[in-house]
Amino acid sequence: MDINRRNFFKIAGLTGVAVATGKQLVASPEKKDDVEFYGILYDSVLCKGCAGCEIDCADANGLEYPEDGPEVGVVRKTNEKQRTVVNAKETSKGVVYVKTQCMHCNEPACGTACLTQAMHKTREGAVIWREDKCMGCRYCMVSCPFDMPKFEYHSTNPVIQKCTMCYELTQQGEEPACVYNCPNGALKYGPRRELLAEARRRIVEHPDEYHDHIYGEHEAGGTGWLYLSPVPFEELGFNTNIQKSSYPALTKGFISSIAPVDILLPALLLGVHEATKQRNHNEEE
Amino acid sequence: MNMTTSYQKNQEAEKVPFNRFRYLLNELKPKGKIFTPFNVISVPIMLLGLYIIYIRFTQGIGAVTNLTQDVPWGLWIAFDVVTGVAFAGGAYVLVFMVYILNLKKYKPIVRITVLNGFLAYLFYSGALLLDLGRPLSIINVIIGNNYGVSSVLFLVGWHFLLYMLALLLEFSPAVAEWLHAPKLRKVLSAMTLGAVIFGITLSVLHQSGIGALFLMAKDKIHPLWYNAYMPLMFVVSSVFAGLALIIFEGSISHKVFADQLDKDSHKKHDSIVQGLSKICTLAMFVYLFMTIIIFVHEKNWEYLNTPMGYWYLIEIIGFVMLPMFLFFYSSRNGKMLLIRVAAILTLLGILLNRLNVSMIGFKWDAAVRYVPSWQEVVVTLTIIFIEIWVFRWIVRRMPVLRKSPDWVHESK
Numbered sequence: 001m002d003i004n005r006r007n008f009f010k011i012a013g014l015t016g017v018a019v020a021t022g023k024q025l026v027a028s029p030e031k032k033d034d035v036e037f038y039g040i041l042y043d044s045v046l047c048k049g050c051a052g053c054e055i056d057c058a059d060a061n062g063l064e065y066p067e068d069g070p071e072v073g074v075v076r077k078t079n080e081k082q083r084t085v086v087n088a089k090e091t092s093k094g095v096v097y098v099k100t101q102c103m104h105c106n107e108p109a110c111g112t113a114c115l116t117q118a119m120h121k122t123r124e125g126a127v128i129w130r131e132d133k134c135m136g137c138r139y140c141m142v143s144c145p146f147d148m149p150k151f152e153y154h155s156t157n158p159v160i161q162k163c164t165m166c167y168e169l170t171q172q173g174e175e176p177a178c179v180y181n182c183p184n185g186a187l188k189y190g191p192r193r194e195l196l197a198e199a200r201r202r203i204v205e206h207p208d209e210y211h212d213h214i215y216g217e218h219e220a221g222g223t224g225w226l227y228l229s230p231v232p233f234e235e236l237g238f239n240t241n242i243q244k245s246s247y248p249a250l251t252k253g254f255i256s257s258i259a260p261v262d263i264l265l266p267a268l269l270l271g272v273h274e275a276t277k278q279r280n281h282n283e284e285e
Numbered sequence: 286m287n288m289t290t291s292y293q294k295n296q297e298a299e300k301v302p303f304n305r306f307r308y309l310l311n312e313l314k315p316k317g318k319i320f321t322p323f324n325v326i327s328v329p330i331m332l333l334g335l336y337i338i339y340i341r342f343t344q345g346i347g348a349v350t351n352l353t354q355d356v357p358w359g360l361w362i363a364f365d366v367v368t369g370v371a372f373a374g375g376a377y378v379l380v381f382m383v384y385i386l387n388l389k390k391y392k393p394i395v396r397i398t399v400l401n402g403f404l405a406y407l408f409y410s411g412a413l414l415l416d417l418g419r420p421l422s423i424i425n426v427i428i429g430n431n432y433g434v435s436s437v438l439f440l441v442g443w444h445f446l447l448y449m450l451a452l453l454l455e456f457s458p459a460v461a462e463w464l465h466a467p468k469l470r471k472v473l474s475a476m477t478l479g480a481v482i483f484g485i486t487l488s489v490l491h492q493s494g495i496g497a498l499f500l501m502a503k504d505k506i507h508p509l510w511y512n513a514y515m516p517l518m519f520v521v522s523s524v525f526a527g528l529a530l531i532i533f534e535g536s537i538s539h540k541v542f543a544d545q546l547d548k549d550s551h552k553k554h555d556s557i558v559q560g561l562s563k564i565c566t567l568a569m570f571v572y573l574f575m576t577i578i579i580f581v582h583e584k585n586w587e588y589l590n591t592p593m594g595y596w597y598l599i600e601i602i603g604f605v606m607l608p609m610f611l612f613f614y615s616s617r618n619g620k621m622l623l624i625r626v627a628a629i630l631t632l633l634g635i636l637l638n639r640l641n642v643s644m645i646g647f648k649w650d651a652a653v654r655y656v657p658s659w660q661e662v663v664v665t666l667t668i669i670f671i672e673i674w675v676f677r678w679i680v681r682r683m684p685v686l687r688k689s690p691d692w693v694h695e696s697k
């Protein structure tokens with residue numbers, strides 16, 4: 001049962017090539033730095049809680065209309081029928097409204113998790129879900145720090161629902177439905193860099209109206225949605241423990257150790273095998 | 286038992302001209318008693334399980350599970366995949382000992398362990414298919430339509446798949462012996478060492494990969510269980526999880542399949558089990574040591590005096606430390622019963638640990654906790670039972686526990 005050494009190296013070589021190309025593929029999305037992501041600035045100081053965006057979102061995406069609306073003391077969540085919700089929160093500055101939806105992370109955990117690239121960070125910045133690729137493993141849901149992808153548990157051909165920043169509309173040069181329809185100007189669509197500048201300007205010009213923090217600037221490595229608030233974000237029920245670096249960074253160490261192990265370990269094992277075989281021979285003699 | 290073993294039949298077959306077709310037909314017939322307690326219990330559960338699986342495919346996953354938008358992975362992943370893969374770790378540890386370290390003593394249990402591992406993987410990946418909402422799209426990953434190469438799940442999936450192939454190759458000589466195919470056997474056994482080497486590599490990576498799956502769920506898993514070293518801890522614990530399963534499974538197989546074994550293999554088996562216990566002790570010691578270092582390093586003292594903290598202590602003290610001492614003590618004194626107790630405690634400990642990471646500690650602070658539905662439990666049992674049925678079918682026919690037919694030794 002001796003191994004054919006030539007074969008062994010052939011296979012080892014092949015593994016090496018596969019791993020090397022794999023690595024290249026891992027690196028390619030990194031190029032996104034040279035395009036400018038678009039995002040949305042949401043200003044809860046301006047939001048009046050009309051929840052019109054919930055209706056517009058349902059219209060734009062062919063979903064059912066929500067049955068309830070924002071109500072103090074009730075925390076509504078997005079679900080497989082509703083991609084965005086507006087909640088009312090009692091805070092130190094009175095009732096404040098907050099819209100929630102997928103944050104469109106710069107480096108989305110869901111996209112890194114997805115093994116078929118169904119979850120996909122587009123060059124424009126929107127994180128979209130592609131039906132034909134998804135296998136419904138729900139690893140994106142396990143990984144998303146904001147719990148945003150939602151799954152149709154009661155369907156035999158389930159889809160993942162989450163905000164896509166109206167990718168199709170924006171591709172045609174239009175604004176996302178919620179932004180376009182907001183009667184109070186609480187939403188603004190644009191290049192993320194400009195939105196950040198705008199947000200900072202508002203904080204500087206009205207320091208007593210705004211809490212001095214832009215949620216989404218650094219959270220989870222930066223997100224496409226940026227939030228302004230009159231009160232600290234804890235009061236709005238935001239997870240403020242969210243790490244500042246990206247979530248995919250947590251798996252990078254593991255992913256990059258795979259190639260070396262795949263290549264070196266077989267060689268090591270073969271070496272040990274030869275050595276112990278030798279020893280056994282000597283003992284037998 | 287009043288049945289002719291295939292072993293005897295093989296010898297008869299050598300006298301009469303061998304008719305492979307008639308032989309196979311004969312082999313397909315059931316062997317052994319039909320109304321055993323195991324059959325009586327397992328068959329109704331399996332039928333119920335198959336019915337639940339039918340409902341799952343006609344009405345959706347939500348019709349039979351308690352999964353929620355916040356807890357997307359439940360018992361099917363936490364037990365079948367996350368725990369099951371650790372239990373199946375014995376196959377790579379053992380072939381490492383036998384083929385890489387050339388510890389010939391353990392050779393008699395290689396086949397049964399590899400078979401066990403292969404079936405475990407086969408059925409656990411089957412369970413995975415049940416859990417996929419859109420299982421047909423798995424083809425995208427296999428034909429390379431879309432490679433999410435930065436996805437841990439992608440890498441785990443591929444290592445999983447290739448490892449099944451390696452296990453199949455490692456086991457295939459037994460199939461060739463069963464089929465009376467010396468030439469085939471020769472070709473297949475020539476590939477064993479290659480399969481072993483790649484199998485071990487693939488195992489180390491997917492065992493750790495299962496731990497790495499949860500790295501991005503940083504804010505969702507209780508800090509006592511979440512840490513950056515999960516991948517490493519999963520590999521180390523898979524060593525003693527796998528060995529404990531070999532000990533446990535061996536103690537059952539040696540009773541159930543007593544007809545397959547000759548006298549001195551019983552005696553040899555005791556010394557094998559003692560050897561395995563020593564390795565378990567060592568691996569558990571390393572694991573415990575690392576656990577303590579991580580605990581101190583992550584400054585987890587504040588969580589200790591909470592309900593989750595007590596739960597953590599039960600896992601570490603009751604199901605790692607205690608079985609470690611039992612293994613240590615009983616392997617020196619040759620107390621076989623105590624070794625078995627230690628193995629069972631170890632297996633329970635692994636079960637606890639894997640469920641704690643992937644289910645119990647996952648969203649532990651959620652308002653509504655996930656608790657598996659009875660349907661999820663029945664389907665899980667169904668999968669285990671089907672695996673045991675197939676396992677038994679093969680052991681009764683192929684030279685897994687018993688010695689290889691004589692022509693194998695003659696041709697050497």
Ligand code: SF4
Nearest residue numbers: 102103105108110144
């Ligand atoms: S919020 Fe969640 S779903 Fe949205 S892009 Fe970020 S990781 Fe993905």
Ligand code: SF4
Nearest residue numbers: 114134135137138140
């Ligand atoms: S459920 Fe679909 S989108 Fe989410 S990770 Fe799995 S394949 Fe990707």
